[in-house]
Amino acid sequence: MTTTATPIELKPSAHPLPDAERAVLMADPGFGRYFTDHMVTISWTEERGWHDAQLVPFAPLSLSPANMTLHYAQTIFEGLKAYRQQDGSVAVFRPERNARRFRESARRLAMPELPEELFLAALDALVAQEDAWVPEDRETSLYLRPFMFATEAVLGIRPSRAYQFLVIASPAGSYFPAGIRPLSVWVSEDYVRAAPGGTGAAKCGGNYAASMIAQAQAVEQGCDQVVWLDAIERRWIEEMGGMNLYFVHGDRIVTPILSGSLLPGITRHSLLGVAADLGYEASEARVSVHDWRQDCLEGRVTEVFACGTAAVITPVGQVRSARGDWQVGDGQPGPVTLRLRDALLDIQTGRAPDRHGWMRRLGAAPQPPAATPAPATGQPRGVLARSV
Structure with a gap:
């Protein structure tokens, strides 16, 4: 203790x-x-x-x-x-x-x-x-x-x-008691979660109160969750509800770069390390909603998932917006999503070695964490983060 x-x-x-x-x-x-x-x-x-x-x-x-x-x-x-x-x-x-x-x-x-x-x-x-x-x-x-x-x-x-x-x-209990189910999401253009200089990077109650009307709008559109865009251009993907997003592009996974208005998710940060452990290229970059749609339609993005404490990893299968709807991959949980989820859960529950020193055991002296590979930053290869 x-x-x-x-x-x-x-x-x-x-x-x-x-x-x-x-x-x-x-x-x-x-x-x-x-x-x-x-x-x-x-x-x-x-x-x-x-x-x-x-x-x-x-x-x-x-x-x-x-x-x-x-x-x-x-x-x-x-x-x-x-x-x-x-x-x-x-x-x-x-x-x-x-x-x-x-x-x-x-x-x-x-x-x-x-x-x-x-x-x-x-x-x-x-x-x-x-x-x-x-x-x-x-x-x-x-x-x-x-x-x-x-x-x-x-x-x-x-x-x-x-x-x-x-x-x-x-x-x-289990977040998916009936099995892992992909979510449908609504891209909000009417509301924003946070703006630069605001409280978006803080975990404060007011952020969540302000998000509820957009979540209600998503439900009205027949979706499970809302996806937030940036406050200035209403163009760049930020978060999904109270979770961070990842985009799977072959052997690469990309998450929106922290902008000062995104919450720095701990599961998000952990997955950068887990992905590197599994041999994926993990990077942070700006991802536009236009590119999300086009890359899914043209098969460059095959999986999208959200991550956070409650669900660990949640696949996204369908996207709706005022400018059109699209499907991610075949609409089902993808192999990269499931592999990353299993790998992180195995660390959390002691089924896999804790190489990063992430687990704090009661009564045990804290172990120095192993070095976590630094994620790549800036524009990744391909078209995930190209300009519209």
Whole structure:
């Protein structure tokens, strides 16, 4: 367990959910529906800094109607997973990256930065306490949700002088219980997720609230998800819903380059390394919606997939837009997509060696990560990122 200057006091529940009741929930947990017995909470004030770090029973929060978050949305969060390993232990996937991104989000929203070692200690404490809530199946996990919000009760447009950091956990079932199904997506030209200089690279609640009307539009068009274009030209692919996108072009995979308005996805970053391990050329480049359509119609792009914490990898089969519809490949999950998904899941669940040092095992000394091949940048070979 990581030691910090702010030790986490353990105050476990005297009445955790009985094993039989927990087993019923774990049989079909879905995603984000049920929560474990405990949470970690840490307070921050201008006078005391970070203090009162505790693991306590999961319980409702009491807030003033004048709570600043309710009015000015000073709130950020992260999402990551703990996986049951082959030997029965539990490991968390790349929490150091989440800790770093959490600090970056806090900085962007003028919130205090939680030390990374304290972020990791909070995860360690909660996962160790909730071992029985970590599912066994390869497609399942314990989803961890660290978040922070302003707690000062005052109506004034300025940074709060008090905050609360919490971590809660929820067992997550298979994202594809009936088998992997390609998604249909709607390319939004009416709305944008974020703009340069905005909060797109931060994981803050307001970004997700602003995205819901475009998602509703996608559903009206008979699609599963929305795809965002850049805010300036409405031409360049950015993200799909809350996930990053990848385009498969033969033995190359390409993901839109981080523009300052894209969220730097941790699964996205990991796949650059996994693809290189498997012998693919992985690169980052600007990809236009025009080229996406033409390259699919002419057979240069055979697969497209989205990636993120919840689903790991999700294939995209159909695309709709105001300018026309098209199909990706044969509309079914492709071999590169499935190979990458299996390879990443095998690392996460301990079925493959963790050569990059991505898995944080409870009670184990952190291992130095192996060098990850740097992805190629700029314009890749071919026409994926050519100008329209």
